[in-house]
Amino acid sequence: xxxxxLLTDLYQxxxxxxxxxxxxxxxIAAFDVFFxxxxxxxxxxxxxxxxxxxxxxxxxxEEEDIEYLRSLGIFQxxxxxxxKNLRFTGDVVSxxxxxxxxxxxxxxxxxAPMIEAQLVETAILTLVNHQTLIxxxxxxxxxAAGGGVMEFGLRRAQGPDAGIYGARAAxxxxxxxTSNVYAGKLFSVPVSGTMAHSWVMNFPSELEAFRAYARSFxxxxxxxxxxxxxxxxxxxxxxxxxxxxxxxxxxxKGIRLDSGDLAYLSKEARKMLxxxxxxxxxxxxxxxxxxxxxxxxxxxGAKIDTWGIGTKLITSADLPALGGVYKLxxxxxxxxxxxxxxxxxxxxxxxxxxxxxxxxxxDARGMAVADLITREGEKIDPxxxxxxxxxxxxWKRKTIKNFSVRNLREPLVVQGKSVLKKRSLFEIHxxxxxxxxxxxxxxxxxxxxxxxxxDLSDALHALKREMxxxxxxGE
Amino acid sequence: xxxxxLLTDLYQxxxxxxxxxxxxxxxIAAFDVFFxxxxxxxxxxxxxxxxxxxxxxxxxxEEEDIEYLRSLGIFQxxxxxxxKNLRFTGDVVSxxxxxxxxxxxxxxxxxAPMIEAQLVETAILTLVNHQTLIxxxxxxxxxAAGGGVMEFGLRRAQGPDAGIYGARAAxxxxxxxTSNVYAGKLFSVPVSGTMAHSWVMNFPSELEAFRAYARSFxxxxxxxxxxxxxxxxxxxxxxxxxxxxxxxxxxxKGIRLDSGDLAYLSKEARKMLxxxxxxxxxxxxxxxxxxxxxxxxxxxGAKIDTWGIGTKLITSADLPALGGVYKLxxxxxxxxxxxxxxxxxxxxxxxxxxxxxxxxxxDARGMAVADLITREGEKIDPxxxxxxxxxxxxWKRKTIKNFSVRNLREPLVVQGKSVLKKRSLFEIHxxxxxxxxxxxxxxxxxxxxxxxxxDLSDALHALKREMxxxxxxGE
Numbered sequence: 024x025x026x027x028x029l030l031t032d033l034y035q036x037x038x039x040x041x042x043x044x045x046x047x048x049x050x051i052a053a054f055d056v057f058f059x060x061x062x063x064x065x066x067x068x069x070x071x072x073x074x075x076x077x078x079x080x081x082x083x084x085e086e087e088d089i090e091y092l093r094s095l096g097i098f099q100x101x102x103x104x105x106x107k108n109l110r111f112t113g114d115v116v117s118x119x120x121x122x123x124x125x126x127x128x129x130x131x132x133x134x135a136p137m138i139e140a141q142l143v144e145t146a147i148l149t150l151v152n153h154q155t156l157i158x159x160x161x162x163x164x165x166x167a168a169g170g171g172v173m174e175f176g177l178r179r180a181q182g183p184d185a186g187i188y189g190a191r192a193a194x195x196x197x198x199x200x201t202s203n204v205y206a207g208k209l210f211s212v213p214v215s216g217t218m219a220h221s222w223v224m225n226f227p228s229e230l231e232a233f234r235a236y237a238r239s240f241x242x243x244x245x246x247x248x249x250x251x252x253x254x255x256x257x258x259x260x261x262x263x264x265x266x267x268x269x270x271x272x273x274x275x276k277g278i279r280l281d282s283g284d285l286a287y288l289s290k291e292a293r294k295m296l297x298x299x300x301x302x303x304x305x306x307x308x309x310x311x312x313x314x315x316x317x318x319x320x321x322x323x324g325a326k327i328d329t330w331g332i333g334t335k336l337i338t339s340a341d342l343p344a345l346g347g348v349y350k351l352x353x354x355x356x357x358x359x360x361x362x363x364x365x366x367x368x369x370x371x372x373x374x375x376x377x378x379x380x381x382x383x384x385x386d387a388r389g390m391a392v393a394d395l396i397t398r399e400g401e402k403i404d405p406x407x408x409x410x411x412x413x414x415x416x417x418w419k420r421k422t423i424k425n426f427s428v429r430n431l432r433e434p435l436v437v438q439g440k441s442v443l444k445k446r447s448l449f450e451i452h453x454x455x456x457x458x459x460x461x462x463x464x465x466x467x468x469x470x471x472x473x474x475x476x477x478d479l480s481d482a483l484h485a486l487k488r489e490m491x492x493x494x495x496x497g498e
Numbered sequence: 499x500x501x502x503x504l505l506t507d508l509y510q511x512x513x514x515x516x517x518x519x520x521x522x523x524x525x526i527a528a529f530d531v532f533f534x535x536x537x538x539x540x541x542x543x544x545x546x547x548x549x550x551x552x553x554x555x556x557x558x559x560e561e562e563d564i565e566y567l568r569s570l571g572i573f574q575x576x577x578x579x580x581x582k583n584l585r586f587t588g589d590v591v592s593x594x595x596x597x598x599x600x601x602x603x604x605x606x607x608x609x610a611p612m613i614e615a616q617l618v619e620t621a622i623l624t625l626v627n628h629q630t631l632i633x634x635x636x637x638x639x640x641x642a643a644g645g646g647v648m649e650f651g652l653r654r655a656q657g658p659d660a661g662i663y664g665a666r667a668a669x670x671x672x673x674x675x676t677s678n679v680y681a682g683k684l685f686s687v688p689v690s691g692t693m694a695h696s697w698v699m700n701f702p703s704e705l706e707a708f709r710a711y712a713r714s715f716x717x718x719x720x721x722x723x724x725x726x727x728x729x730x731x732x733x734x735x736x737x738x739x740x741x742x743x744x745x746x747x748x749x750x751k752g753i754r755l756d757s758g759d760l761a762y763l764s765k766e767a768r769k770m771l772x773x774x775x776x777x778x779x780x781x782x783x784x785x786x787x788x789x790x791x792x793x794x795x796x797x798x799g800a801k802i803d804t805w806g807i808g809t810k811l812i813t814s815a816d817l818p819a820l821g822g823v824y825k826l827x828x829x830x831x832x833x834x835x836x837x838x839x840x841x842x843x844x845x846x847x848x849x850x851x852x853x854x855x856x857x858x859x860x861d862a863r864g865m866a867v868a869d870l871i872t873r874e875g876e877k878i879d880p881x882x883x884x885x886x887x888x889x890x891x892x893w894k895r896k897t898i899k900n901f902s903v904r905n906l907r908e909p910l911v912v913q914g915k916s917v918l919k920k921r922s923l924f925e926i927h928x929x930x931x932x933x934x935x936x937x938x939x940x941x942x943x944x945x946x947x948x949x950x951x952x953d954l955s956d957a958l959h960a961l962k963r964e965m966x967x968x969x970x971x972g973e
Contacts, residue, residue: 025500030658032650032677034691041697041714091683097715141696148653149661175507178623179819182659183505186624189656202507208566216509221616221826222516224838239516240572338818344654344809351696363699
């Protein structure tokens with residue numbers, strides 16, 4: 024993998040030298056990654072943690088990186104020498120990829136010497152923000168489609184990595200394949216695609232173009248039928264070739280529609296294919312689709328079996344940044360935690376101080392009731408009634424009995440070494456799908472969803488209140 | 499550089515095998531890259547061509563790529579053998595990076611054996627779409643700010659490349675620096691940044707935090723003043739430290755505001771700095787800014803000298819994909835051009851057929867009047883009056899005399915080898931700025947801009963009309 028050690032904001036290094044000068048660089052500090060509510064997101068699907076673990080394990084400056092930093096003329100030699108031997112030695116706990124996560128939850132916490140913890144902020148945010156964003160968008164699109172979604176967006180991605188890791192995240196969110204060959208190889212996921220309009224234009228007729236394609240790919244033949252006239256030319260020509268294939272002992276796969284009125288065309292094409300005896304031939308649709316157009320097409324009774332989703336998925340077009348942040352939660356003196364809080368005049372922007380755990384509470388039917396952020400090491404006893412309350416509107420309370428509880432986070436990196444149990448992307452997706460089944464649809468729907476509760480434990484709430492009062496900014 | 503040969507859509511390879519089977523894979527074909535109008539873009543700034551030239555020169559499948567393709571079970575051995583030796587052998591002509599470009603113009607044309615030309619479509623689009631998008635967004639933001647814009651968006655970029663090459667494109671569009679150290683090293687551009695709120699929170703008081711920073715960076719000291727209370731605490735503490743610095747012989751750089759009412763705070767902070775004798779200390783503003791908020795702040799008289807622009811620049815938040823396409827323009831038989839056209843029921847979607855040139859027409863004052871797309875090799879004689887007309891509304895005509903003309907494109911790759919004359923990013927930006935001065939503000943403004951004309955020559959228009967009539971789809 025590429026060495027991304029320099030993939031950081033300059034201020035991480037200027038602060039690094041400052042801490043080094045002040046003798047504070049090896050003080051242990053803890054930072055939380057979390058994001059704030061956004062009206063377009065009902066839940067997010069965590070992703071990018073595997074890349075975070077690889078990045079941290081590989082962290083080191085090359086000699087030429089040190090040379091470059093020296094050339095900036097702002098760093099001193101003793102600090103540059105220190106950087107030469109810098110490795111990531113800290114611990115990271117994180118939710119697993121594919122976990123459903125909600126605003127304010129510390130989905131990942133870095134605990135490391137201050138200089139390391141600051142240096143890695145930027146790249147961790149880049150990796151987690153991007154993949155979580157695309158996995159979440161994919162989940163919304165796949166929920167609308169009910170399955171059969173392929174990621175087709177590479178050419179519109181914001182650079183190669185956006186295409187490659189966007190495809191990865193899309194699979195975690197529920198896509199069944201990608202057109203991106205690089206991603207297919209890197210992550211062992213199915214790749215799909217057959218022909219473009221240029222193929223059809225490069226033969227004297229559409230029929231000849233289809234026949235030529237069928238000669239090369241008699242198995243799984245899928246033909247693009249909208250180059251000239253979908254219903255008058257494309258589908259009839261496809262049926263002609265499908266009959267020839269069947270006569271030769273091959274069963275065709277189906278057709279793709281890439282333009283026009285997909286609801287009408289798919290219904291008409293379905294009839295034509297069925298009437299010709301190709302009931303199993305699928306219809307794939309593509310062309311600037313997203314969860315809104317997919318839902319609209321399905322509500323119109325479109326006969327579409329699989330979906331190729333490009334631009335709007337790979338860029339998360341209506342929300343192109345997740346906005347996850349990385350905030351100081353605590354520092355340690357002689358091993359003793361000193362919680363830290365970031366105050367703000369905006370109540371929602373006040374951070375949750377100290378080391379924390381995140382639990383999910385399930386009712387007796389196994390359905391998720393709320394998430395609970397606690398101080399680190401708090402035990403929740405499922406045999407005692409649990410009162411949860413809204414972290415801002417504290418009069419909103421609810422007591423639950425007969426529940427079960429799960430700690431959402433586990434170690435990702437221990438003393439600089441990755442302890443990630445690697446899973447295939449489909450295993451990660453399966454874990455997401457399994458967990459998703461524990462959430463009522465009301466929490467997941469796009470229109471007017473119920474807001475899933477993320478509450479604070481009594482102990483965490485008390486600490487936060489105490490610190491806000493101490494620093495005198497509770498308004 | 500990474501080998502991006504597999505960074506392609508699978509259908510490029512299935513079509514490749516199809517052409518190979520049909521003996522058409524080495525037929526020379528030409529494809530144009532262009533984009534269609536978008537209401538948010540008045541002009542675009544071409545970028546990404548250097549990366550295209552490197553990608554093409556480096557194109558080759560590794561043995562493990564071939565193994566991977568074999569494992570898919572759809573490619574035949576003779577085709578895989580052919581791929582082993584495949585290199586890009588074609589020609590590319592392109593506008594230079596930093597060129598102002600407009601819808602429908604072929605900003606880049608690939609002429610190569612069909613199999614190569616198809617294979618490289620996806621990566622070329624990824625590289626050019628992304629960087630042109632960000633360079634154009636940066637140009638809009640820098641136009642609003644009037645200079646002094648720094649790119650601060652890495653943590654919100656759609657993956658590492660989006661941050662690295664987004665920073666590159668931002669410099670082309672007019673940014674004067676980036677926070678991204680990796681990009682700073684790779685492209686030799688200024689990096690900037692000093693401290694985060696966490697620095698201030700890590701000292702017993704804001705004043706101690708500022709003093710500690712000043713100890714490490716007595717030169718160019720820039721302090722973040724909004725951690726607690728900007729006007730009651732941040733600016734006064736900064737002034738205290740600035741006085742100490744000055745007493746020790748160092749001139750401070752200034753302050754940064756990252757939250758709150760930037761118009762009000764900047765005006766108040768300016769007064770306080772001026773009253774204390776720090777008239778030259780700059781005020782930098784950051785915090786979810788874009789061209790709209792920058793323009794609003796300036797119209798309110800905000801006293802902001804430099805701008806740190808993050809999320810909305812690095813993701814081009816209001817238009818996260820440019821949507822550039824790659825369309826077949828011609829094939830060649832025995833060296834003779836056979837123009838190709840893509841028809842559509844939507845008039846604007848009918849492509850311009852054949853090999854083409856793109857000229858820019860300037861009036862006697864040197865101001866750009868229109869761009870003209872011609873057939874390849876057409877000569878425009880500046881001594882004769884030139885009649886230009888709207889390509890769709892052909893009754894809109896205009897005759898110009900006394901003009902000069904410039905061919906916008908030049909060779910980028912010749913027979914597979916890059917012929918790019920490398921320039922620094924600031925040189926590229928300077929060429930953009932110089933050309934931009936030849937455009938009236940009316941074409942460049944965001945609100946209700948005049949639409950700059952991109953016309954077709956008589957000869958190209960005649961060819962297009964003839965082909966549309968021939969294929970019978972002119973409606």
